[in-house]
Structures are given as C-alpha cells and as structure tokens.
Amino acid sequence: MAVAISIAEAMTQASWIRRMFERGTELKAKFGAENVFDLSLGNPFLEPPSQYFDVLRELSERRHEGLHRYMANAGFPAVRDAIAKKLNDNGTFPGLTGDGVIMSVGAGGGLNVALKTILNPGEEVIVLSPHFVEYEFYIRNHGGVPVPVETDENFDIDVETLARGITPKTKGIIVNSPNNPTGRLYPRASVAAMVSLVREREREYGHPIYVLADEPYRELVYVDDVPPSAASLHDNGLLIYSWSKSLSIPGERIGYIAINPRIDDPMVFSSGLTFSTRTLGFVNAPATSQLAVLRLLDVTIDIGWYKQRRDRFLEGLRQAGYDVVTPEGTFYIFPRCPIPDDVAFVNRAIEEKVLLVPGSGFGRKGYFRISYCVDDATTEGAIAALRRVVA
Amino acid sequence: MAVAISIAEAMTQASWIRRMFERGTELKAKFGAENVFDLSLGNPFLEPPSQYFDVLRELSERRHEGLHRYMANAGFPAVRDAIAKKLNDNGTFPGLTGDGVIMSVGAGGGLNVALKTILNPGEEVIVLSPHFVEYEFYIRNHGGVPVPVETDENFDIDVETLARGITPKTKGIIVNSPNNPTGRLYPRASVAAMVSLVREREREYGHPIYVLADEPYRELVYVDDVPPSAASLHDNGLLIYSWSKSLSIPGERIGYIAINPRIDDPMVFSSGLTFSTRTLGFVNAPATSQLAVLRLLDVTIDIGWYKQRRDRFLEGLRQAGYDVVTPEGTFYIFPRCPIPDDVAFVNRAIEEKVLLVPGSGFGRKGYFRISYCVDDATTEGAIAALRRVVA
Numbered sequence: 001m002a003v004a005i006s007i008a009e010a011m012t013q014a015s016w017i018r019r020m021f022e023r024g025t026e027l028k029a030k031f032g033a034e035n036v037f038d039l040s041l042g043n044p045f046l047e048p049p050s051q052y053f054d055v056l057r058e059l060s061e062r063r064h065e066g067l068h069r070y071m072a073n074a075g076f077p078a079v080r081d082a083i084a085k086k087l088n089d090n091g092t093f094p095g096l097t098g099d100g101v102i103m104s105v106g107a108g109g110g111l112n113v114a115l116k117t118i119l120n121p122g123e124e125v126i127v128l129s130p131h132f133v134e135y136e137f138y139i140r141n142h143g144g145v146p147v148p149v150e151t152d153e154n155f156d157i158d159v160e161t162l163a164r165g166i167t168p169k170t171k172g173i174i175v176n177s178p179n180n181p182t183g184r185l186y187p188r189a190s191v192a193a194m195v196s197l198v199r200e201r202e203r204e205y206g207h208p209i210y211v212l213a214d215e216p217y218r219e220l221v222y223v224d225d226v227p228p229s230a231a232s233l234h235d236n237g238l239l240i241y242s243w244s245k246s247l248s249i250p251g252e253r254i255g256y257i258a259i260n261p262r263i264d265d266p267m268v269f270s271s272g273l274t275f276s277t278r279t280l281g282f283v284n285a286p287a288t289s290q291l292a293v294l295r296l297l298d299v300t301i302d303i304g305w306y307k308q309r310r311d312r313f314l315e316g317l318r319q320a321g322y323d324v325v326t327p328e329g330t331f332y333i334f335p336r337c338p339i340p341d342d343v344a345f346v347n348r349a350i351e352e353k354v355l356l357v358p359g360s361g362f363g364r365k366g367y368f369r370i371s372y373c374v375d376d377a378t379t380e381g382a383i384a385a386l387r388r389v390v391a
Numbered sequence: 392m393a394v395a396i397s398i399a400e401a402m403t404q405a406s407w408i409r410r411m412f413e414r415g416t417e418l419k420a421k422f423g424a425e426n427v428f429d430l431s432l433g434n435p436f437l438e439p440p441s442q443y444f445d446v447l448r449e450l451s452e453r454r455h456e457g458l459h460r461y462m463a464n465a466g467f468p469a470v471r472d473a474i475a476k477k478l479n480d481n482g483t484f485p486g487l488t489g490d491g492v493i494m495s496v497g498a499g500g501g502l503n504v505a506l507k508t509i510l511n512p513g514e515e516v517i518v519l520s521p522h523f524v525e526y527e528f529y530i531r532n533h534g535g536v537p538v539p540v541e542t543d544e545n546f547d548i549d550v551e552t553l554a555r556g557i558t559p560k561t562k563g564i565i566v567n568s569p570n571n572p573t574g575r576l577y578p579r580a581s582v583a584a585m586v587s588l589v590r591e592r593e594r595e596y597g598h599p600i601y602v603l604a605d606e607p608y609r610e611l612v613y614v615d616d617v618p619p620s621a622a623s624l625h626d627n628g629l630l631i632y633s634w635s636k637s638l639s640i641p642g643e644r645i646g647y648i649a650i651n652p653r654i655d656d657p658m659v660f661s662s663g664l665t666f667s668t669r670t671l672g673f674v675n676a677p678a679t680s681q682l683a684v685l686r687l688l689d690v691t692i693d694i695g696w697y698k699q700r701r702d703r704f705l706e707g708l709r710q711a712g713y714d715v716v717t718p719e720g721t722f723y724i725f726p727r728c729p730i731p732d733d734v735a736f737v738n739r740a741i742e743e744k745v746l747l748v749p750g751s752g753f754g755r756k757g758y759f760r761i762s763y764c765v766d767d768a769t770t771e772g773a774i775a776a777l778r779r780v781v782a
Contacts, residue, residue: 002599002654002655002656002659002660002663003508003509003659003660003663004507004508004509004510004511004663005511006511007507007508007663007666007667008659008663010666010670011659011662011663011666041461043460043461044460044461047454047455047457047459048459050454052459053450053451053452053454054451056447056448056450056451056679057447057448057451057452059444059447060444060445060447060448060451061444061448063438063441063444064438066438067642068438068439068443068639068640068641068642068643069434069435069639069641069642070432070434070435070641070642071642105496105644105672105673105674106672106674108672108673108674109672109673109674110672111672112671112672113672116395116398116532117394117395117398118394118395119395120395120396120397134669134670134672137670138670138672141507141670141671141672208393248459248460249459249678250459250460250461250674251458251459251460251461251462251675251677251678251679252459252677252678252679253496253673253674253675253676253677263393264393265393268393268394268399268402269393269394271402272393272394272395272398272399272402275398275401275402276398278525279401279525279528279529279532280503280532280671281496281497281499281500281501281502281503281504281525281529281532282496282499282500282644282673283496283497283499283500283641283644284642284644285644286642286643286644286677286679286680287640287642287643288447288642288643288677288679288680289677289679
C-alpha cells in the first residue's frame with residue numbers, strides 16, 4: 001500500500017462533488033461547455049471587488065517595508081485589532097481585543113486549527129446535518145468522532161434530536177449558518193434554544209462544549225433580520241470566518257478565528273490556537289491577503305447578484321413543481337427530489353445535461369443541491385432542463 | 392482544562408525560539424533595539440526581488456480572469472507544469488509531469504500533507520538530528536512517532552547510527568539539506584550511502600520507506616558542487632520545497648511537493664497528496680503566490696548578501712576561539728559552546744545582549760545556533776559581544 005490505509009479508503013469514496021466534476025468534464029468535452037448546465041460547484045462566480053485589485057497595486061509599491069516576512073503566527077497585530085474592533089462595533093463580541101483574533105488559512109484552516117486545539121482523542125463533535133462533508137474529515141484529522149445530528153424537515157435545529165446527540169464525550173458543535181447545502185439561516189429562537197441546552201449540559205458534565213460557528217456565508221443573506229452568531233450567544237464560542245465568499249477570493253485562503261471573550265481562560269485559548277496554527281504547518285495566514293482584508297473590512301461583492309439568481313431559481317423550480325424550502329442565504333438551494341432516490345434523480349438530470357449534487361453527499365437522502373454561482377445563460381438553461389427532468 | 396491535554400502540555404514546553412523572542416522583547420524595551428543583537432530568528436532579512444512586486448502590479452491589472460477563485464486542490468495546472476519542467480531540466484526528476492507536483496502552503500504545509508498521506512498510526516519517521524523541532528509536531532499530528540537519529544560530530548549522516556534507527560515500523564526519513572540548524576549540505580557520498588541502506592531495508596521489510604527531502608534552503612548555498620536532492624536518488628522520494636527563503640516571502644506561505652516519478656504508484660500518490668491538501672483544510676496554496684512564483688522560477692534574492700555575512704561571522708567566531716563546522720548553506724551557523732551547558736552559555740550571552748538559541752532546542756546539547764539574517768551593525772555588534780562572552 002503506497003499511501004496510508006485511511007487515505008486509500010477515503011479516496012475510494014471520492015466525494016460526490018468530485019464525481020460530478022468528472023462527469024461534467026466528460027459531458028462538456030462531448031456536447032460543448034455551453035450545452036452543459038453545471039450547478040455542482042460552490043465556486044464564487046463574481047470577480048473580487050475593484051478595491052481588492054487596488055490593494056494589490058498599492059502593495060506592489062510598498063517595496064521596503066518587510067511586509068512579506070514571517071510575522072507572529074497569529075497574524076499582523078493591526079489586522080487582528082481591526083477585526084476585533086469590527087466585532088465589537090457590530091455587537092458580536094463586546095470586549096474582544098486583537099489577542100482574541102487568530103488569522104487563518106481560510107475557514108478550512110481555521111476549523112482544523114480550532115478542532116486540533118480543543119480535541120482529546122475520542123471526543124465527539126456534533127455536526128448539524130445536512131452538512132458540508134469536509135467537517136467529518138476535519139474532525140477525524142485530530143482524533144475526534146463526528147456525530148451528525150439531523151435538523152428538521154425545514155433544516156432548522158431540532159432541539160430534542162440535538163439533546164439526544166449530546167453525550168458526556170461531546171466537546172463541540174459545528175454550527176454552519178447560513179448553511180451549506182440548505183441555504184438556511186438558523187432562526188434566532190432555535191439558536192437560543194440550542195445554546196440553552198448546551199449550557200445545561202456543560203453544567204451537568206462539568207466541562208466546556210464549544211460552539212464552533214462556521215460562517216463563511218455570513219454576508220450572503222437575503223433577509224433583513226440576521227440573527228447573531230451562535231458563537232456570540234454561547235460563552236464557549238468560536239467564530240470561524242473566511243473572506244472566500246464575501247470578497248470572492250477563495251483561492252487566496254484567508255479567514256480568522258475569533259474567540260468569545262467570555263470563554264474559559266481566553267488567553268490560554270488564544271495561545272492554543274496560535275500554537276496549532278504553527279504546528280499544523282499553516283504557520284500564518286498569507287501576508288498579502290491579511291493586508292488586503294484589512295483594507296476591505298467593510299466591502300463585499302454585489303450580494304444582489306446572488307439574490308437575483310436565488311429568486312429566479314426558486315421561481316423556476318417551484319413553477320416546475322419542485323418542493324423547496326426558501327434559503328435565506330448562501331448560493332445554494334436544496335430542493336426535495338421528486339423521487340426518493342436522490343442518486344437516481346441526479347443521474348436522470350445528467351441526461352438533461354444538468355449537474356447537481358445528491359443530498360446523500362451532505363448526509364440527507366432524497367434531496368439535491370443546486371449551486372447558483374452561474375451566469376444568466378446557465379441559469380435559464382438549467383431551469384428549462386430541470387423542468388424537462390420532471391416533465 | 393480549556394484546550395486539549397496534548398496542546399496544554401506542548402505549550403508548557405514553549406519553544407526556545409519563542410522564549411528567546413520574549414527575552415529579546417524585554418531586553419529591547421530596556422536597552423533600546425539597537426543595543427540588542429538578536430541572532431535567534433530565522434526570518435529572511437532581505438526584501439523580495441523587485442520582480443515579485445512587478446507580478447503583484449500585473450495581477451492588480453488582471454481583473455477579469457477568475458484568478459482568485461478556487462482551482463483544483465493541487466494548484467493551477469500551468470504552475471505545476473512549469474515546476475515539473477524545471478525539475479526535469481535540472482535533472483532532479485526526469486520524466487516528472489505536472490501531475491506529480493502538488494502546490495502547498497509553504498514547506499510546513501507540504502510536510503504535513505506528505506506525512507498525513509503516508510502515515511498509519513504508530514509508524515515511525517526518522518529525523519536526522521540536530522533538527523528543526525517542528526518536525527516532531529508535524530509527525531505526531533498524523534499519528535506518527537518521531538525518531539531522532541544523531542548525525543556525526545560534523546553533522547554529517549552517520550550510516551551506522553542510521554542503520555540502528557531504522558526498524559520495521561519506519562515509514563519515512565526527513566532529510567533537511569542544507570540543514571537548519573547546522574547549515575550543512577549532506578555530501579553526495581553520505582546521501583548515496585543512506586539511500587542504499589534505505590533501499591536494502593525496503594527490500595527486507597517489503598514496504599516503502601519514503602525519503603522526505605525538505606529543501607527550503609536549496610538555493611542558499613555557498614559552494615559550487617551541490618549534490619542532488621535525496622528525493623531524486625531514492626525512488627520513494629518526495630521533494631518538499633518552499634519559496635520562503637529563495638524569494639524572501641515566508642509570510643506568503645507558498646511551496647510544493649514533487650513526487651519522484653519512479654515512486655510506487657505515482658498517480659495514487661498524487662491523488663493522496665491532493666486529498667490531504669483538501670481535507671487538512673489547506674484546500675489549495677494561495678492563488679496570488681502561485682501566480683507569482685510561476686513568473687519567478689529562475690529568480691532568487693541576492694545569495695551573496697548571505698554569503699558575506701556567513702563569512703564575516705565565521706571569521707569573527709573563529710578569531711574569538713569558537714569551534715565551528717563550516718556551513719555550506721542556509722543562514723545559520725551552529726558552533727560548539729565553550730562550556731558544556733548550552734543553556735547556561737546562552738544565558739551568559741544574554742548578559743552581553745546577544746540572543747542565541749541553545750542546541751538543546753534542536754536536539755543537540757553543547758551547541759548554539761546563530762541566525763545571520765541581520766544587518767551590518769548587528770553583525771559587528773554581535774561578533775564583538777560574542778568575543779566578550781568568552782573573554
């Protein structure tokens with residue numbers, strides 16, 4: 001065996017997204033890219049805002065300032081301070097200082113750093129399902145055990161089911177809102193009920209249960225009333241953020257972990273996250289991108305562009321008879337399949353040259369995920385094709 | 392306990408480099424930065440080459456090309472192909488194609504990805520010592536057991552000692568040449584003897600033993616005859632590279648893993664490394680830096696600048712009576728302490744306001760490490776102070 005057994009096994013179950021990517025490549029070669037409607041990839045479609053390119057140009061002129069050297073593993077102090085100020089100003093973490101912000105290599109890097117920092121071998125981490133499958137790998141990387149807990153039929157938190165999922169071994173809960181794949185923003189009341197349950201169990205078990213709020217889609221929301229982060233409602237809360245979606249720079253790998261200032265022993269936590277950033281080989285978040293986001297803390301891509309697509313897809317899907325829960329955010333829609341077998345349905349859609357991801361790939365059979373990071377022609381072509389699929 | 396037990400324990404043994412950093416901060420506050428001679432940090436001193444800034448400016452003008460989106464996890468195909476061509480042209484890996492190059496988040500990221508990909512729980516990885524202490528964390532991250540094997544009194548590979556260190560559980564050997572902390576470039580004959588031993592043991596045990604050649608200092612050499620990479624001499628070889636030193640951009644986190652094309656099952660290996668890049672949360676190497684290095688494959692900072700400092704420190708140290716093995720590369724010198732207790736010696740040096748790292752921090756007592764990433768004034772001040780230490 002060339003590679004480790006766990007790697008070889010995991011690779012045989014190549015992700016659905018990957019399989020769709022490969023089918024898509026075949027189909028595009030055969031029929032032409034313009035005749036294939038690829039809704040399988042969550043790859044931000046828009047270019048970064050113009051200010052991002054302005055910062056690159058300005059950095060190209062700052063040739064004598066040592067900006068590309070190693071910095072403290074947690075990141076540039078000025079960047080950490082500015083993020084702390086923003087999270088104070090918007091009420092997420094009153095009292096947060098730069099010490100409580102650790103710059104990360106995207107949210108994927110941030111989650112691995114956070115999980116490495118909290119997990120002893122065999123401890124459990126709950127993921128609210130349907131969920132981004134990478135979470136299971138991230139948890140196992142650090143000796144943890146992923147415990148998927150089903151949300152309800154509207155993909156909202158089901159506190160009774162969650163109560164059965166929390167055990168004395170539970171060390172954390174990953175809360176991804178707005179959610180990939182469902183697009184749901186967990187309602188204020190659900191998050192409050194969850195936090196109250198978690199707090200009760202912390203007291204009962206006598207140890208912290210961390211809420212890891214993974215919020216890379218925080219700005220991609222289409223409602224006015226956006227509930228606070230679960231990490232701000234629970235004292236033992238960590239907010240994991242990435243600019244991949246809000247600035248359309250996923251290739252750059254830039255994000256942060258912010259520590260709720262009311263956490264048990266915040267300075268030890270800050271040191272622990274910094275230590276894990278260093279020893280997992282991230283070392284620090286990329287310098288140029290740290291400097292870029294410092295200048296762009298109040299900038300986002302055009303959220304309206306995504307909202308327009310969401311609305312058009314919702315309309316098209318419902319007119320065709322699909323059963324859809326309205327997503328409040330992200331660039332995903334997670335409709336119910338018209339037949340119970342989601343894999344069969346996705347294969348049927350391929351005949352109409354539409355690429356989808358089956359719900360099985362997110363731990364929920366009988367559904368499929370649409371990513372609407374696509375242009376107008378693909379939007380209209382895909383809607384027409386999805387109509388033919390159920391005709 | 393807020394953080395994981397392993398993290399809390401590791402943090403109590405904060406690295407020597409970190410402790411020196413903190414002592415340095417105190418001393419600088421007390422006596423003024425210009426009166427403290429800090430030789431403790433391996434942080435490239437020079438600015439990146441001017442061409443690096445030219446690339447940033449050019450990228451600021453390419454606003455409509457989707458360059459900052461997700462790409463394949465292994466990196467941009469054009470970048471991987473260009474690196475493969477270079478490693479063909481310079482004879483490192485004849486027959487290598489872009490498939491065998493995986494872009495990484497620096498060498499720290501590359502090593503973690505490589506170790507994750509090869510290690511089953513409990514397997515051993517040999518590190519030739521003295522060594523960069525982070526290796527031990529990297530190996531343990533993925534369930535491996537670090538096995539330091541001493542090099543000889545000139546820090547050259549001692550094949551007999553190595554032979555005793557290799558067991559049926561050995562899965563890999565990290566070979567860091569030029570070496571941090573010694574500056575040694577392992578001689579051609581030593582590397583050949585090591586490879587011959589490893590090959591013999593592979594046959595005996597019936598499984599591969601990977602040579603992980605960690606070569607971020609490859610271009611920082613001060614001799615004409617540079618031996619080939621250990622990864623090119625051993626079929627089961629992986630070359631791990633970073634541009635942190637050669638382009639002076641350690642804050643940007645950009646490197647690669649290249650697979651010896653004669654490895655067992657190269658395509659499985661390529662997929663495995665790509666899978667680990669994805670699931671460890673690196674996702675991909677930063678896009679902007681991938682595009683930058685593509686344009687700078689034949690560019691380095693001024694190596695002569697470092698050579699001048701190496702020569703000046705060697706002269707100054709020897710004149711003061713220090714026993715020093717001439718380093719052929721890196722920006723480190725690893726002299727013997729004039730007293731057996733290296734920690735006591737380093738504390739004595741602090742009285743003269745020189746910051747060093749004791750050899751204990753690299754697994755070799757009785758020595759100390761100098762990093763000569765410093766300006767002229769610090770060089771001369773440090774040499775004078777090191778003379779006073781032994782006066």
